[in-house]
Amino acid sequence: MQRLYRKRIVLGVGGGIAAYKSAELVRRLRTYGAEVRVIMTQGGREFITPLTLQALSGHPVHLDLLDPAAEAAMGHIELARWADLVLIAPATADLMARLSQGVAxxxxxxxxxxxDAPVALAPAMNQAMWRDPATLANxxxxxxxxxxxxxxxxxSQACGDVGMGRMLEPDDLAQLAADCFARQSLTGQHMLITAGPTQENIDPVRYITNHSSGKMGFALAEAAVEAGARVTLVTGPVHLPTPxxxxxxxxxxxRDMLAACEAAMPCDVLIAAAAVADYRPEVIAPHKLKKDPSSGDGxxxxxxxxxxxxxxxxxxxxxxxxxxxAxxxxxxxxxxxRKLMDKNLDLIVANDVANPAIGFNSEDNAVSVIDRDLQETRFAQTSKGKIARQLIDFIANRLKQAQTHA
Structure with a gap:
């Protein structure tokens, strides 16, 4: 269940009596470290109150598509981008019918x-509705x-019938949600990832650095472990927990980072996500530099x-x-x-750090991957965690192709 740690799950609550189990499901998901945002349909609100799910999730419950306050910021798009998994529990026959037809x-x-996150449905309905040809076709x-x-x-069902159609129990649903993040595309591979900034000392109290938070590199390390890799993460100074x-x-x-990377070799895959300082002071002052009146203001x-x-x-x-x-x-x-060719790389991930929504210290990212044929593959803006999983899957596929043709 550690796979749920820090995962972002949108829980959709449909209009069925099984909605009462959704409260316990939220609690279970949060117990395993997931962050949960709840969307309730109009029918769902008839069975359980939004206040209950707000208290359990720690966030306001999302209710209406045409909520002026939320949609001023394109709330439905933000939720769609935010999610690592959309889990609908209960998923009623009506809701499944609408989803099958692309109704919005x-x-x-x-x-x-x-x-673009995975969507999982936990059906909950009367046994006759479940085996109806329309439901089966949907x-x-x-x-x-x-x-x-x-x-x-x-x-047994709330109506007194017995048969297929009961929603799974919260523990089972939480386990299945965790299984959505189990990918074994890198089993047996050693991956070396660099992350964060470097610091180059000027004197004992001052240094040169940059704005890198390390979030992207740490997200890549977490995604690589999920994919089955053995991961060595070499990181500059950051304030992030170890995945x-x-x-x-x-x-x-x-220079410390290079030495640590060389000590970690050999590896199968290197992902250099760190923002490494290109230059360092030639001489590190042994004591704190003092203002020199003779040098003016410089x-x-x-x-x-x-x-x-x-x-x-x-x-x-x-x-x-x-x-x-890049x-x-x-x-x-x-x-x-140019960097791809100059450094003899297999792939390069390019991101625009001038855009504050996807730059240093942001929670989101949007990148393009360029290969040796200079073909570009774009990954649209979403959370860094989701971008990391998309990149790891892409890299794993290219690695397999390279190993096949080696």
Whole structure:
């Protein structure tokens, strides 16, 4: 169940008596570390109050598509981007019918159409409704489109009938939700990931650094572990918890980071997501530098180049499959393509850090991946966690192709 830690789950609550189980489901998901946002249909509100789910989730419940306050910020799009998983429990026969036809006439169905996250349905309905040909046809259509079905179970029902149609219990649904994040595309692979900024000392109290938060590199490490990889994460100074099952090495300077990476070799895949300082002061003052009245208002530092970590590792005899990052403020694709070729990389991930919505310290990202043929693959703006999983899947696929043709 550790796979649910820090995952973002949108829980849709449909209009069925099984909605009473949704309260316990929210509690279970949060117990395992997930963040939960709840959307309720009009029918769902007839069985359980929004206040109950707000208290359990810790967030206001989302109710209406045409809520002026929420939609001023395009609320349904924000929820769709935010979600790592959309879980609808209970999923009624009516709701499944509408989803199968692509109807978007309330907030929940609109979010489902707008998200690129996995969508899972926990059917809950009378046994006769479940085995009706229309419901069965809708179920098969939804499954063919990638929807995941959690259940239903067989047993006694609120109406007194016995048969298929009961919603699964909250513990079972939480386990199945966790299983949605179990991907084994990198089993047996050692992945080396760099993250965060580096710091280059000027004197004992001052240093040169940048705005990198390390969030993207840490999200990649977490996603790589989910995909079955053994992960070594070499990180500059950041304030982030170590992802579960990740071997973390803390460093300060660019030279420290290179030494740590070389010590972690060999590896199968290198992802260089760190924002490494290109230059460092030639001399580190042994004591705190004082203002010098004779120098006027200025301070002159002689800078020298740091080693190029990515290029150094990518030209080794035991060279790994090498993926770089290009954080640029202009001419994004041109600069990224040049870096790809100059450093002998297999892939490069380009992102526009001039955009505050997807730049340093932001929660979201949007990137383009460029390969050796200079073909671009775009990943639309969404959470860094989701972007990381998309990138890891993409890298795993390219790695498999490279190993097949080696």
């Amino acid at each position: 006439n309330d907030l929940l169905t609109t979010v489902v159409l707008a998200t 179920t098969e259509l939804l499954k063919s489109r990638g929807f995941r079905l959690f259940g239903p179970a067989s047993g 579960d099952r990740v071997s973390r090495v803390d460093v300060v300077s660019a 301070l002159l530092l002689q800078m020298v180049r740091n080693p190029d970590i990515l290029a150094t590792l990518a030209r080794r005899s035991d060279r790994p499959f090498s993926v770089g990052f 954080a640029e403020t202009e001419h994004l694709l041109d600069y990224a393509s």
